[in-house]
Amino acid sequence: MTDIVIIGAGQAGASLAIKLRALGHEGKLTLIGEESSPPYQRPPLSKGFLLGEMELDRLYLRPLSFWEEQGVTLQIGEQVSSIERTAKTVRVGDKTIPYDQLALTMGSQPRCLPESIGGGLPGVYTVRTLADVETMKPEFHRGRHMLIVGGGYIGLEAAAVGAKLGLKVTLIEMAPRILQRVAASETSDYFRKIHTDHGVQIIENTGLARLSGDTRVTGAVLSDGSEIDVDFIVVGVGIAPLTLLAEEAGLVIENGIHTDELGRTSDPNIWAAGDCTSFPHRGGRLRLESVGHAIDQAETVAQNMLGAMVPYCAKPWFWSDQYDVKLQIAGLNTGYDRVITRKGDSESISFWYYKGDTLLAVDAMNDARAYMIGKRLIEADKSPDPAIIAELGTDLRMLLKI
Structure with missing residues (x-):
């Protein structure tokens, strides 16, 4: 055998x-x-x-x-x-x-901060393993100041946890906007507002110059020269x-x-x-x-x-939970040239990525139906007319029969 x-x-x-x-x-x-x-x-x-x-x-x-x-x-x-x-x-x-x-x-x-700027100081954490999180959990006390480096999904999820637990949270992102590598500006804008509404300070287009502290991190100098005092740092840079x-x-x-x-x-x-x-x-x-x-x-x-010889066919899907928002993503948005917004009820919205007339991906916030139907459309290589997607009266389920 x-x-x-x-x-x-x-x-x-x-x-x-x-x-x-x-x-x-x-x-x-x-x-x-x-x-x-x-x-x-x-x-x-x-x-x-x-x-x-x-x-x-x-x-x-x-x-x-x-x-x-x-x-x-x-x-x-x-x-x-x-x-x-x-x-x-x-x-x-x-x-x-x-x-x-x-x-x-x-x-x-996880990618770590360079030792040359203080990345090895105690109080600087990454989020990848169970040991990572068990080590950092005691830092999450109400009123403490957490700095998050990186505005991707890991950084934003950590920010949501910090805000819910009553910490002061500052997030810096060196790109012009959070989620720039993975999402359209519409999705960035949506989550920026959610976080700022919960008291998170988001500083975009700003990087980290160096950390300060002797026996553990106590502060950070940003790329614009400003300095902030911190109790600990969570790094989410990919x-x-x-x-x-x-x-x-x-x-x-x-x-x-x-x-x-x-x-x-x-x-x-x-x-x-x-x-x-x-x-x-x-x-x-x-x-x-x-x-x-x-x-x-x-x-x-x-x-x-075991001998089947079946080609792997990727069907990309992702998700993120932040506060009371469940983001579900279907497809890959690489190469998109326009985004169609579909509003649901007061708590749901979805963004549909197109390249020309081809549907590439869907970001759905608290809208499981838009996610599931978008995912099935993408996997079936079906691309509904963008105008139909934007029309609130459209029953998305009917698109599967086209």
Whole structure:
């Protein structure tokens, strides 16, 4: 029987292991993770868990007993130091683990502030792992001043938590507007107003020059020369794929671990899935950072490791929870040239991204119907007339029948 080793015990690695067993794989299955916790959900870390609304055991994807029942050797708190492709082994500490097929699902890591500007000072945090959030949680006391560096979704979610817990929150974004890399100005404007209405100070077009403090961070000097006193800092300036292990093993790297449409790397015995991969997409290559992608690609790779040879077809979707707003995103807005606004009731609105006459993506705020219908339209390559989308009397469900 085939022995399979999976490196990376996050959402992709866990989904891959679960799918392999569901499909009938009976060989040895080893799941290796650097963190000391069993596989868990990451999205609630910067939302419900940080707010104290979700208990630790609810984060776990499966109870610890599940992995034993499924015959999965779960090796957590262990780091793979090397992959020996010729011998088909991986090195973990002083142990060597053989494999017939190997899957890389290492995910990604947050970008940190440079040490040269004080990024290594105590009191400066990133939001990626359970340990990150458990370490920073004690900082969230009413009246303290939190500085957030970066106006993407992670930064905005942390700002929402801080504001709800009664902290003074300042967020700086070096781009001209928050969410500039991922959303239209309409979505930026919507969330800017939500945050400022909750007391968050948002400073755009302003970067961080340096941090001050001796034994821990106490202040920040901004790129415009202004100085602010802070109690702690949360950094949300993006993530980078974890590819070093693959690179040292001689695999092809291209904005992530290069895979073909099946999820196979440049070594036919090694596969990859999740944040750490780049894969073929509509004539180019794409790397996605989302739970949905991690699950879908991992499950496709599981099928292909067992011989199905099914091409992976990405169906991008994302979400963010801030205050009482649930943002749901369908599709990819890359290349859009206009945005159609569709107003719902007093608490819902959606923005529809078009390139010419082609619908690319939908941002839906508290509008699950717009999201679901937009997602189905995009996946079916259907593009309704933008004027119909903007018309409030339009029953969106009828668009699916066009």
